Amino acid sequence: MTSTPIRYRLAVASRAVAAIAGGYAVAALSAAALALALPAWTGMARSEAVLTGTLASFAVFAGAVMWVFAARTALRAWAGLALSAAVLALPVLLLGGGGA
Amino acid sequence: MNTPTFFTLAFTASLSGFCALGLAMDRHFEDVFGRGREPGRWRRWLQLAGTVLLCVSLAASLRAAGSSIGWVLWFGVLTAAALIVVAFLSYAPRRTPWLGLVSALAALGGLPFTFVS
Amino acid sequence: MKEGFRQSMAWLHTWSGLLVGWVLFLVFAAGTAAYFRDEITLWMKPELHALPHAPVAQAQAAERAVQFLQQRGADSPRWFISMPTGREPLVGVLWTKPAPPAGAAPAGERPRRARFENASLDPATGDTAHAPRATRGGDFFYRLHFDLHYMPAIWARWIVGFSAMFMLVAIVSGIVTHKRIFKDFFTFRGKKGQRSWLDAHNVTAVLALPYHLMITYTGLITLMFLYMPWGPQAAYKDRGGEQAFFAEVFPGGGRDRFQAAGEKAPLAPIAPMLAQASAHWGGAAAGRITVHHPNDANAVVAITRAEGPRLSYDQPSMQFNGATGALIATYGDVPQAAAETRGVLYGLHVGRFANPLLRALFFLSGLAGCVMVATGLLLWAVKERQKYAKVLRKGGRIGFGLRLVDGLNLGAVAGLPAAMAAFFWANRLLPVGLAERAAAEIRWFFIVWGALAVLALLRPTLRMWQAQLGLGALLFMLLPVLNAFTTTHSHLGATLRHGPGAVAGLDLVAIALGLGLASAVWFVERKRRKTLALKHAAKAPAPRTPGEPEALSQGLATSGHQP
Numbered sequence: 016m017t018s019t020p021i022r023y024r025l026a027v028a029s030r031a032v033a034a035i036a037g038g039y040a041v042a043a044l045s046a047a048a049l050a051l052a053l054p055a056w057t058g059m060a061r062s063e064a065v066l067t068g069t070l071a072s073f074a075v076f077a078g079a080v081m082w083v084f085a086a087r088t089a090l091r092a093w094a095g096l097a098l099s100a101a102v103l104a105l106p107v108l109l110l111g112g113g114g115a
Numbered sequence: 116m117n118t119p120t121f122f123t124l125a126f127t128a129s130l131s132g133f134c135a136l137g138l139a140m141d142r143h144f145e146d147v148f149g150r151g152r153e154p155g156r157w158r159r160w161l162q163l164a165g166t167v168l169l170c171v172s173l174a175a176s177l178r179a180a181g182s183s184i185g186w187v188l189w190f191g192v193l194t195a196a197a198l199i200v201v202a203f204l205s206y207a208p209r210r211t212p213w214l215g216l217v218s219a220l221a222a223l224g225g226l227p228f229t230f231v232s
Numbered sequence: 233m234k235e236g237f238r239q240s241m242a243w244l245h246t247w248s249g250l251l252v253g254w255v256l257f258l259v260f261a262a263g264t265a266a267y268f269r270d271e272i273t274l275w276m277k278p279e280l281h282a283l284p285h286a287p288v289a290q291a292q293a294a295e296r297a298v299q300f301l302q303q304r305g306a307d308s309p310r311w312f313i314s315m316p317t318g319r320e321p322l323v324g325v326l327w328t329k330p331a332p333p334a335g336a337a338p339a340g341e342r343p344r345r346a347r348f349e350n351a352s353l354d355p356a357t358g359d360t361a362h363a364p365r366a367t368r369g370g371d372f373f374y375r376l377h378f379d380l381h382y383m384p385a386i387w388a389r390w391i392v393g394f395s396a397m398f399m400l401v402a403i404v405s406g407i408v409t410h411k412r413i414f415k416d417f418f419t420f421r422g423k424k425g426q427r428s429w430l431d432a433h434n435v436t437a438v439l440a441l442p443y444h445l446m447i448t449y450t451g452l453i454t455l456m457f458l459y460m461p462w463g464p465q466a467a468y469k470d471r472g473g474e475q476a477f478f479a480e481v482f483p484g485g486g487r488d489r490f491q492a493a494g495e496k497a498p499l500a501p502i503a504p505m506l507a508q509a510s511a512h513w514g515g516a517a518a519g520r521i522t523v524h525h526p527n528d529a530n531a532v533v534a535i536t537r538a539e540g541p542r543l544s545y546d547q548p549s550m551q552f553n554g555a556t557g558a559l560i561a562t563y564g565d566v567p568q569a570a571a572e573t574r575g576v577l578y579g580l581h582v583g584r585f586a587n588p589l590l591r592a593l594f595f596l597s598g599l600a601g602c603v604m605v606a607t608g609l610l611l612w613a614v615k616e617r618q619k620y621a622k623v624l625r626k627g628g629r630i631g632f633g634l635r636l637v638d639g640l641n642l643g644a645v646a647g648l649p650a651a652m653a654a655f656f657w658a659n660r661l662l663p664v665g666l667a668e669r670a671a672a673e674i675r676w677f678f679i680v681w682g683a684l685a686v687l688a689l690l691r692p693t694l695r696m697w698q699a700q701l702g703l704g705a706l707l708f709m710l711l712p713v714l715n716a717f718t719t720t721h722s723h724l725g726a727t728l729r730h731g732p733g734a735v736a737g738l739d740l741v742a743i744a745l746g747l748g749l750a751s752a753v754w755f756v757e758r759k760r761r762k763t764l765a766l767k768h769a770a771k772a773p774a775p776r777t778p779g780e781p782e783a784l785s786q787g788l789a790t791s792g793h794q795p
Binding site: 054064068069072081085111 | 241243471
Binding site: 136137140180188190195200201202 | 415417418421440443541542580585586587590596597
């Protein structure tokens with residue numbers, strides 16, 4: 016097989032890490048965010064919100080993975096993940112840790 | 116009308132429905148009726164009949180197994196019926212219209228009972 | 233990845249599928265077999281085939297079980313009783329051994345966890361039913377598909393969960409990338425090499441697509457608290473942690489809630505409790521009875537409703553005071569929306585609500601899933617081989633990656649079915665009194681699979697495909713014959729007439745699987761002859777027209793494997 020350029024391999028590796036680790040992080044954050052935000056914003060029972068967030072998190076994971084490989088550059092892939100993570104982290108930081 | 120009969124209806128309806136939908140496609144119409152033949156004005160009727168038959172299959176599945184498990188049953192029946200139609204279209208294309216007709220007759224025979232009793 | 237969306241999804245689909253394809257094939261194969269786990273277990277216990285199966289009243293079966301447990305497990309902290317069902321005619325009892333008092337273990341040795349013992353009882357008499365041979369039965373396949381084997385369960389569940397997530401990505405990216413999903417809905421063009429593999433992959437994927445999406449997603453859901461504990465952790469951080477969450481969602485559970493009082497009190501009769509529970513549930517039967525701290529003043533009897541024609545896996549339960557028989561609480565009568573959703577998703581995966589017909593349809597869809605994974609793996613190898621067409625024509629060899637994939641494909645797709653058949657052969661051939669018999673049967677499964685996998689990696693040729701597929705075909709087709717010779721009255725002739733239906737069914741499915749594998753052997757034979765014919769033509773004196781070598785190499789390339 017012809018050797019593929021090292022840049023391509025690095026880009027693929029970068030996306031793979033982004034997809035697996037970054038995607039998981041975004042999914043985990045979405046589970047936590049929904050679990051905390053839904054009771055605060057809609058009055059849903061806490062256990063219900065946790066279930067909803069966790070059930071949905073796998074779809075979020077799949078979506079994040081697809082985003083990573085659809086983005087035009089590896090950098091954009093990471094940026095998209097970072098942005099989503101930041102947005103999802105807000106409810107976790109504000110509402111988490113006892114309090115509301 | 117009891118559950119096994121409803122199940123048979125669900126199956127025959129989806130079998131004939133998929134036959135109709137398959138024959139409505141150029142590629143498969145050609146396989147069955149010869150090169151260059153097109154469904155032409157039959158296409159719309161075949162598509163309509165196919166869709167209606169699939170809906171009948173859904174109604175029968177819901178009657179057979181209830182309002183939630185009936186959906187699960189329907190998807191399972193659709194898979195089985197579609198696989199059979201693919202097998203016919205690949206290995207015995209010219210018998211596909213017969214399959215469609217026979218199962219459609221069987222389905223129509225049981226149809227009134229789906230909505231009565 | 234600078235190509236369009238569809239192309240990048242195609243790339244993603246290929247790699248997410250390939251990297252975990254062999255694990256997924258195992259998961260699909262074992263999981264599909266697990267739909268008939270009770271039936272497989274019955275087939276593997278011929279001693280139970282002749283039992284009369286007149287239905288026994290629940291109260292009587294439960295009382296027999298309690299009598300048994302009072303004799304064998306009177307000082308056990310917990311009893312579990314499974315009521316007989318249509319698919320499992322015996323009463324299952326399990327009792328835990330009390331943990332040794334602290335300090336009883338010699339210094340330096342970790343205290344052993346409480347062990348347990350179990351038995352199967354005839355519901356009418358309460359005897360341990362005819363001592364069937366020790367075997368894991370269908371439960372082996374059930375556990376195999378998420379706990380794998382020979383490794384800690386946690387590792388296996390992470391491996392399987394990782395693969396399932398890859399599978400989910402593969403499905404969704406596959407849908408996105410399949411441009412002509414409606415046009416090609418019924419399309420299967422046989423005998424066209426790579427095109428045929430693609431069509432087979434598409435047909436088995438698309439025609440059972442709702443099933444594949446459902447089974448993959450719900451599979452992740454069944455272990456979702458392992459894979460995604462962040463919701464409970466975040467929301468219950470200062471409210472009692474994950475334990476508090478589980479107590480809310482699964483009320484009435486939790487071993488630690490039940491503390492022994494220390495003073496003895498005879499266990500109240502169980503029949504009235506069963507009657508009350510059944511009346512509360514509109515006449516529905518009980519499925520499971522758990523007795524916490526029997527013969528103690530604080531004993532609690534928890535009765536859970538039987539699985540019935542309801543999608544949700546969660547069943548309501550009721551708890552009674554074990555000494556007085558008074559009702560303590562009812563749980564789960566009106567589940568909340570998200571909890572019910574989870575219950576339904578769990579129930580869809582496990583499929584225990586399915587009647588025999590629906591179960592057969594699930595089995596068919598599961599088989600379609602196995603074919604989908606297998607054709608995907610083989611398709612990749614066929615496509616990759618095309619890149620070596622020139623090299624091969626000059627007498628060169630394929631690269632290491634492709635050869636590895638060839639070997640893994642062979643070992644998985646051809647080797648695994650043969651190993652599954654070998655498991656059934658081991659069940660009939662191993663001596664009944666063998667020590668650790670259940671583990672021995674399982675060991676044979678892995679010995680056969682291991683040997684076939686090694687052979688596959690050493691010589692991934694068409695002949696090896698034929699050998700392994702042929703072995704599987706033979707073992708499956710002859711299984712009913714083996715059954716007839718090794719059991720007295722469970723051969724197909726008898727079971728077709730008076731049952732058990734499960735045993736007849738398994739014999740028949742074995743024949744069908746054997747025929748399927750045999751037709752695969754024939755299919756490989758055709759391919760092998762075609763490849764040989766082309767090779768001889770290529771070695772023939774100089775071709776007449778300059779275009780011929782190209783056509784020949786195209787033929788070689790699409791043949792899939794070297795002989």
